[in-house]
Amino acid sequence: MKPCFGYIRVSTQKQGEGVSLDAQKDAITVFASRNDLTVTKWFEEKETAAKSGRPVFTAMLKQLKQGKAQGVIIHKIDRSARNLRDWAMFSELPDAGVSVYVATESLDFNSRGGRLTADIQAVIAADYIRNLREECIKGMNGRLQQGLFPWGAPPGYLNQGGGKPKIPCPKTAPLIKLAFELYASRQYSYETLLDELHRRGLRNTRGGKLTLCGLGNILQNPFYIGFMHVKSSGKTYQGVHEPIVPVAVWKRVQAIRSERSGPKSTRHNHLFMGLFRCGLCDKPMVPERQKGHVYYRCNRSGCATKTLREELLDDAIRQELCTLELSATAAARAQNTDKPDALIDLEEQRSALDLQIKDQECRLERLEDLLIDGTLDRHRFTRKQGDIQLRLAELQDEMLKLPDVDALAEYQEQLAELRKNLVYLYDMANRAEKRMIVENVWPNRTVSRNEVAFEPYSWVTRGKSDPTLLGGTQERDVDRTFIDLLDKLRTEPQSDGAA
Numbered sequence: 493m494k495p496c497f498g499y500i501r502v503s504t505q506k507q508g509e510g511v512s513l514d515a516q517k518d519a520i521t522v523f524a525s526r527n528d529l530t531v532t533k534w535f536e537e538k539e540t541a542a543k544s545g546r547p548v549f550t551a552m553l554k555q556l557k558q559g560k561a562q563g564v565i566i567h568k569i570d571r572s573a574r575n576l577r578d579w580a581m582f583s584e585l586p587d588a589g590v591s592v593y594v595a596t597e598s599l600d601f602n603s604r605g606g607r608l609t610a611d612i613q614a615v616i617a618a619d620y621i622r623n624l625r626e627e628c629i630k631g632m633n634g635r636l637q638q639g640l641f642p643w644g645a646p647p648g649y650l651n652q653g654g655g656k657p658k659i660p661c662p663k664t665a666p667l668i669k670l671a672f673e674l675y676a677s678r679q680y681s682y683e684t685l686l687d688e689l690h691r692r693g694l695r696n697t698r699g700g701k702l703t704l705c706g707l708g709n710i711l712q713n714p715f716y717i718g719f720m721h722v723k724s725s726g727k728t729y730q731g732v733h734e735p736i737v738p739v740a741v742w743k744r745v746q747a748i749r750s751e752r753s754g755p756k757s758t759r760h761n762h763l764f765m766g767l768f769r770c771g772l773c774d775k776p777m778v779p780e781r782q783k784g785h786v787y788y789r790c791n792r793s794g795c796a797t798k799t800l801r802e803e804l805l806d807d808a809i810r811q812e813l814c815t816l817e818l819s820a821t822a823a824a825r826a827q828n829t830d831k832p833d834a835l836i837d838l839e840e841q842r843s844a845l846d847l848q849i850k851d852q853e854c855r856l857e858r859l860e861d862l863l864i865d866g867t868l869d870r871h872r873f874t875r876k877q878g879d880i881q882l883r884l885a886e887l888q889d890e891m892l893k894l895p896d897v898d899a900l901a902e903y904q905e906q907l908a909e910l911r912k913n914l915v916y917l918y919d920m921a922n923r924a925e926k927r928m929i930v931e932n933v934w935p936n937r938t939v940s941r942n943e944v945a946f947e948p949y950s951w952v953t954r955g956k957s958d959p960t961l962l963g964g965t966q967e968r969d970v971d972r973t974f975i976d977l978l979d980k981l982r983t984e985p986q987s988d989g990a991a
């Protein structure tokens with residue numbers, strides 16, 4: 493009895509044409525006993541179609557060449573020759589004195605005719621695999637066109653099976669959102685953000701700490717605002733899954749990332765970095781540490797704007813907040829205004845947004861026509877399409893954020909509450925929160941000579957004469973996290989009129 497190896501390959505993909513491991517083993521055993529062969533060792537390979545690199549196969553070839561067996565029995569050629577490179581190695585075995593047997597066919601590998609037949613079957617099998625791969629790609633493109641992500645869910649989402657959109661994971665989605673918000677606050681580097689997220693319980697799929705690279709991938713993934721970007725083709729598709737990060741925050745993170753990836757990045761997190769500009773030359777006021785103090789100076793040499801100590805800016809902010817703070821009676825008046833005005837505003841905003849969305853959708857259609865005409869090449873098309881898709885997402889985001897009447901009333905109340913406690917909140921705030929307060933209260937902060945000047949948003953100045961809180965386009969949405977600062981009031985209640 494001639495000692496032989498038995499080689500079995502099982503595909504992990506559900507193709508419906510697979511023969512189970514046991515069935516293959518049985519066929520080989522029967523074949524062996526009929527042909528006076530004995531199987532001395534089994535080699536079993538589990539694999540996915542079309543991928544090369546099979547450790548078991550390679551190990552078996554090595555042992556065969558070392559003479560550990562005189563032959564090898566395989567089940568069927570298409571199972572063993574998933575790609576032609578493998579087959580070439582296989583079909584060389586008879587030349588090295590190793591017999592090759594196929595359990596389901598009577599092929600004589602010692603004759604030219606038999607080897608030709610086997611080679612032809614291998615070519616057909618390889619072609620079958622290529623076709624399968626193409627079908628697979630077609631299937632994935634189809635999914636993407638439908639807005640479905642054909643691969644595993646990114647962190648923060650859960651898989652629902654092939655034909656369904658990913659859904660936000662109740663546990664990790666809030667952490668992902670937080671990651672964007674914290675990074676957008678400019679108070680974190682990748683390293684410190686990574687630590688903070690780890691502390692709050694964000695883990696990778698294996699339960700370990702996220703890597704810097706992994707965090708980078710998260711922060712640039714447009715999946716979180718509803719898109720699906722495919723790296724290999726460079727294309728971006730509109731997804732049907734629920735976004736978990738506001739578009740404005742996502743865009744801000746991208747701006748900070750591209751800023752920091754530039755040649756001149758600073759590792760320090762100075763309190764007011766990037767918040768003040770010189771009123772004389774519009775250059776940013778850059779922080780500098782000297783003798784234990786942080787100074788801010790205009791970036792232009794010889795500017796008449798003085799260098800200011802951080803504490804001085806801090807005082808100026810505090811004083812300005814004092815003048816903006818709403819007294820309790822004014823706040824009460826602001827809350828007792830009629831709602832219809834606000835409602836009309838809301839309706840107008842909604843229809844204005846609707847028009848803009850329709851407009852962008854038209855532009856997208858026209859753009860596709862231009863591509864079909866050949867007026868635009870694929871590259872420019874993709875870029876312009878990206879711009880429009882981003883704008884559309886932004887508008888849809890705004891639309892979603894338009895509050896209903898009750899929410900509006902609550903929002904109004906919260907803003908009034910914030911305005912009553914600006915100074916207290918500022919005093920209680922940590923560094924990131926201080927920056928957030930400054931950015932939410934004043935769109936423009938400048939220093940001219942030794943004067944600090946602030947230009948407030950309408951939400952902090954309106955109220956006495958015009959209490960409508962949803963104004964024109966110059967109005968900025970107050971960050972949700974800013975409103976959350978109110979929790980500081982609840983946890984440490986101050987006595988009325990203490991400010």
Ligand SMILES: [Zn+2]
Pocket residue numbers: 770771772773774775790791792795796797
């Ligand atoms: Zn200047």
